Amino acid sequence: MDIHFFKTFQSPQFSFFGKEKSVIGIDMGASSVKLVQVRLAEERATLETYGELATGPYAGKSVGQSVRLSSEKTTEALVDLIRETGATAKDAVVAMPLRHSFVTTVEIPRISNEDIKNIMQYEARRYIPIPLSEVVMDWWEVPDFGLDEEGTVASPAKTSTQVILAAVPKDILEKYKHIVAGAFLAVASFEIEVFSSIRSILGRERAGVLMVDFGATSTKIALLDQGIIRANHSIEKGLQDITVALSESLGIGFERAELLKREVGLSNRAEHQEIMKVINPLIDFLLIEIERFVVGYTRKHKGTVSKILITGGGALMRGLSDYMVKKFGVEVLIGSPFMRLEYPAFFQPVLKETGPSFSVAVGLALRGLK
Numbered sequence: 001m002d003i004h005f006f007k008t009f010q011s012p013q014f015s016f017f018g019k020e021k022s023v024i025g026i027d028m029g030a031s032s033v034k035l036v037q038v039r040l041a042e043e044r045a046t047l048e049t050y051g052e053l054a055t056g057p058y059a060g061k062s063v064g065q066s067v068r069l070s071s072e073k074t075t076e077a078l079v080d081l082i083r084e085t086g087a088t089a090k091d092a093v094v095a096m097p098l099r100h101s102f103v104t105t106v107e108i109p110r111i112s113n114e115d116i117k118n119i120m121q122y123e124a125r126r127y128i129p130i131p132l133s134e135v136v137m138d139w140w141e142v143p144d145f146g147l148d149e150e151g152t153v154a155s156p157a158k159t160s161t162q163v164i165l166a167a168v169p170k171d172i173l174e175k176y177k178h179i180v181a182g183a184f185l186a187v188a189s190f191e192i193e194v195f196s197s198i199r200s201i202l203g204r205e206r207a208g209v210l211m212v213d214f215g216a217t218s219t220k221i222a223l224l225d226q227g228i229i230r231a232n233h234s235i236e237k238g239l240q241d242i243t244v245a246l247s248e249s250l251g252i253g254f255e256r257a258e259l260l261k262r263e264v265g266l267s268n269r270a271e272h273q274e275i276m277k278v279i280n281p282l283i284d285f286l287l288i289e290i291e292r293f294v295v296g297y298t299r300k301h302k303g304t305v306s307k308i309l310i311t312g313g314g315a316l317m318r319g320l321s322d323y324m325v326k327k328f329g330v331e332v333l334i335g336s337p338f339m340r341l342e343y344p345a346f347f348q349p350v351l352k353e354t355g356p357s358f359s360v361a362v363g364l365a366l367r368g369l370k
Helices: 071-085 113-127 170-182 193-201 240-250 254-263 270-301 320-328 345-368
Strands: 021-028 032-041 044-054 091-096 102-109 135-141 160-169 186-192 209-214 219-225 228-235 307-311 331-334
Touching: 021 071, 021 170, 021 193, 021 345, 032 071, 032 345, 044 071, 044 345, 071 170, 091 170, 091 193, 091 345, 102 113, 102 228, 113 135, 113 160, 135 170, 160 170, 160 186, 170 186, 186 193, 186 345, 193 209, 193 219, 193 228, 193 307, 193 345, 209 270, 219 270, 228 270, 240 254, 240 270, 270 320, 307 320, 307 345, 320 331
Parallel strands: 021 091, 091 186, 209 307, 307 331
Antiparallel strands: 021 032, 032 044, 102 160, 135 160, 209 219, 219 228
């Protein structure tokens, strides 16, 4: 059982010599389960089916509400989703939530490849808060092609190097494997969700890019340079907090509040001011936290952010990207993961609208084709 994490973006390159292969990407989030099935045909990744199923009703809650389902209920939802989408592939790449994972960048002395395993075992004990015998680890040395402190090309003679360290508890992996097996699927591999999103929405940008995944219960941030993740952070606040606040403030049901959040969003219209009084402070809190993370990183590493990519279900909130442009003063784009796939042209409008929610699932499926 392996966990692989994203290293550097490349356009998907496949070499199955004309053989066809289908694979499913599965993203089990806090408020829904998402599935994307793709097929490799003539070295092209083609969308076969996709779908999303809210998990709230499986716990007696409303559609869109976050819930913690038992393994049995999660399997039930996954089976229902497979049936509704008509998915037929039996190999699945499964997302590992960032909240159950550990990802950090470690600076170590520049050493030979033979010695890096030993030193990473030592370093991991300093950073991972549980015994190493209870986790699955992976690491990768970051290429040193940036600028040094004097602004010149970094020299290979530098005495230290950065290594990305990732770890996931074995019991969490076993839990997810059991859930997927109950749906009669085989886990081809696991991948920490942030790396799946990067694969599906990042282009060939080489300057600093900030990716923000607005989820229901958390907001994930990843800072990339030269296409490689340099730092990441998770804020334990998501856009479902806005839905709950609207429901309580306006005295309306959860589903109505969710609809207002998406359709009204960050409006400047006078008739929406009562809604804005609820939404704006919560959005501003998240953006302040994001700014604090970016400033801390860029000051320490003398980097810059030239573009922001937003994804996740929360990215669909009306006006959010424009609001972030005013806040950060850089280009803000909504991720379009389905652009990595071939599909009939008439699907484009709906895939563009729903795309940000499926960035993890698409990235997982693409990984499964490699």
